[in-house]
Amino acid sequence: MIINVEVADPYSVGNIAAILSEIASRLGTLADGGETSLIDLKSLPLSSGEYEHLRFTLGRGEVTASLDAIGMSEIVETQFSGVWWITHYNDQGDIVADLIEIATIPNILLSQPEDMRTGLALLHAIISRPASSHD
Amino acid sequence: MADHDSLEHRLAEQGISRRAFLKFCAAMASLMALPPGSAVAIAAALAKAKRPSVIWLSFQECTGCTESLTRSHSPTLESLIFDMISLDYHHTLQAASGFAAEKSRDDAMQAYYGKYLLLVDGSIPTKDGGVYSTIAGRSNLDLLHEAAKGAAAIVAVGTCAAFGGIPMAKPNPTGAVAVSDLIKDKPIINISGCPPIPAVITGVLAHYLTFGELPALDELGRPKAFYGETIHDHCYRRPFYDQGKFAKTFDDEGARNGWCLYELGCKGPTTHNACATTKWNGGAGFPIEAGHGCLGCSEPNFWDAGSFYAPLPAPSADVTTIAEVAAVTGAAAAVALSALDRAKKKRAQQAHEKLTVKDL
Numbered sequence: 001m002i003i004n005v006e007v008a009d010p011y012s013v014g015n016i017a018a019i020l021s022e023i024a025s026r027l028g029t030l031a032d033g034g035e036t037s038l039i040d041l042k043s044l045p046l047s048s049g050e051y052e053h054l055r056f057t058l059g060r061g062e063v064t065a066s067l068d069a070i071g072m073s074e075i076v077e078t079q080f081s082g083v084w085w086i087t088h089y090n091d092q093g094d095i096v097a098d099l100i101e102i103a104t105i106p107n108i109l110l111s112q113p114e115d116m117r118t119g120l121a122l123l124h125a126i127i128s129r130p131a132s133s134h135d
Numbered sequence: 136m137a138d139h140d141s142l143e144h145r146l147a148e149q150g151i152s153r154r155a156f157l158k159f160c161a162a163m164a165s166l167m168a169l170p171p172g173s174a175v176a177i178a179a180a181l182a183k184a185k186r187p188s189v190i191w192l193s194f195q196e197c198t199g200c201t202e203s204l205t206r207s208h209s210p211t212l213e214s215l216i217f218d219m220i221s222l223d224y225h226h227t228l229q230a231a232s233g234f235a236a237e238k239s240r241d242d243a244m245q246a247y248y249g250k251y252l253l254l255v256d257g258s259i260p261t262k263d264g265g266v267y268s269t270i271a272g273r274s275n276l277d278l279l280h281e282a283a284k285g286a287a288a289i290v291a292v293g294t295c296a297a298f299g300g301i302p303m304a305k306p307n308p309t310g311a312v313a314v315s316d317l318i319k320d321k322p323i324i325n326i327s328g329c330p331p332i333p334a335v336i337t338g339v340l341a342h343y344l345t346f347g348e349l350p351a352l353d354e355l356g357r358p359k360a361f362y363g364e365t366i367h368d369h370c371y372r373r374p375f376y377d378q379g380k381f382a383k384t385f386d387d388e389g390a391r392n393g394w395c396l397y398e399l400g401c402k403g404p405t406t407h408n409a410c411a412t413t414k415w416n417g418g419a420g421f422p423i424e425a426g427h428g429c430l431g432c433s434e435p436n437f438w439d440a441g442s443f444y445a446p447l448p449a450p451s452a453d454v455t456t457i458a459e460v461a462a463v464t465g466a467a468a469a470v471a472l473s474a475l476d477r478a479k480k481k482r483a484q485q486a487h488e489k490l491t492v493k494d495l
Binding site: 037038039040042043067069070073088090096097098099107108111112113114115118 | 151153155161162
């Protein structure tokens with residue numbers, strides 16, 4: 001379903017259409033079994049009006065995840081499946097990275113081998129602990 | 136066997152997960168204006184990175200550059216960078232004082248000869264044998280020449296070190312000069328600004344750590360990733376400039392409506408820096424967002440470039456080109472402008488090739 005929304009935007013300098021086309025092209029690639037990709041929103045000249053416009057256009061889809069690692073991160077699948085909006089915050093709540101990832105699942109959500117090994121060692125330590133210490 | 140001095144090990148000791156590290160690398164990639172997909176490559180390189188020795192010398196300066204860096208808005212992320220370097224001398228930040236302080240610098244210079252990174256803030260007075268600024272009885276001039284000899288590269292932090300800055304402003308009573316006026320045989324990277332954006336300082340350090348080389352520089356020795364475009368290119372008031380809507384005084388209707396500050400002397404069109412995108416004070420804003428024009432502090436001789444409140448002599452040279460493009464394509468000027476910006480951005484990205492220390 002396509003909802004047409006008129007947004008009066010005196011700030012627009014015409015970047016939104018270009019970004020949407022870029023996203024569409026990359027989503028097409030992914031849908032055809034191609035590679036995942038990323039767009040760095042901080043590197044693009046967006047007025048605050050355009051930024052909101054882009055958020056509004058992409059919307060929110062079925063999946064939202066949050067990550068708590070040196071500050072929060074919000075990972076939202078937009079209304080377009082395969083198009084994710086990832087916002088990384090630091091401890092103070094400032095945005096340190098703002099990305100659009102075109103992927104079946106964003107890379108940052110995957111469990112990392114290094115962390116799994118650390119967890120495994122901890123798990124083994126707990127298992128091998130003498131029963132008396134479990135009280 | 137695990138390398139206990141590697142960054143990977145030190146992060147694990149602090150309980151920082153690999154995922155958190157990847158997030159940090161994503162922030163670094165964004166900061167350094169590298170392709171966003173390079174976070175994984177950055178993580179791999181940083182995990183193996185050796186901790187370089189850094190010597191920071193402060194000369195004829197106000198300590199604003201150090202203030203900027205230590206008050207940067209994302210201390211957790213930035214402090215990670217500081218875990219990655221060994222800051223062996225910084226006379227404002229170090230605990231040691233007196234002879235012990237000077238000895239720690241001499242020891243580091245000897246131990247890491249040819250490998251350390253030399254950071255300098257402040258200009259260097261040359262008049263009367265450099266007598267106008269001394270540390271422990273030695274002139275800045277002497278200290279710089281000595282420290283530069285064994286440096287792998289020099290980072291001139293702030294407009295004073297990069298271009299002479301305020302100490303060099305007319306009549307320049309101390310004969311102040313920039314680092315690059317004195318040192319000719321070392322790669323020098325200029326991180327200008329009064330003060331420079333803290334994220335730019337850390338971004339350059341991160342780049343050096345990641346790639347073991349300096350980022351691509353513009354003709355004034357500044358990293359293109361941050362100084363490749365003007366304040367005007369990325370200013371949120373740019374549409375008003377394109378529409379010809381200008382504030383005429385600081386309290387007229389135009390000023391209240393947030394119109395372009397060009398006629399009030401804004402130096403945005405001629406100033407190369409990342410303020411409009413990186414912003415200041417935790418991303419709260421930048422001078423133009425506070426209603427004041429850009430002073431042009433990251434450009435050479437900004438203090439002597441006429442009044443901060445006098446409009447730039449002629450409209451930005453780009454305007455003619457824009458009119459021509461608009462005429463040819465029949466597009467609205469604003470759209471043409473945006474197309475020009477994109478073309479420029481693409482060129483800047485293509486030009487984002489890395490230079491090795493050797494190349495320089």
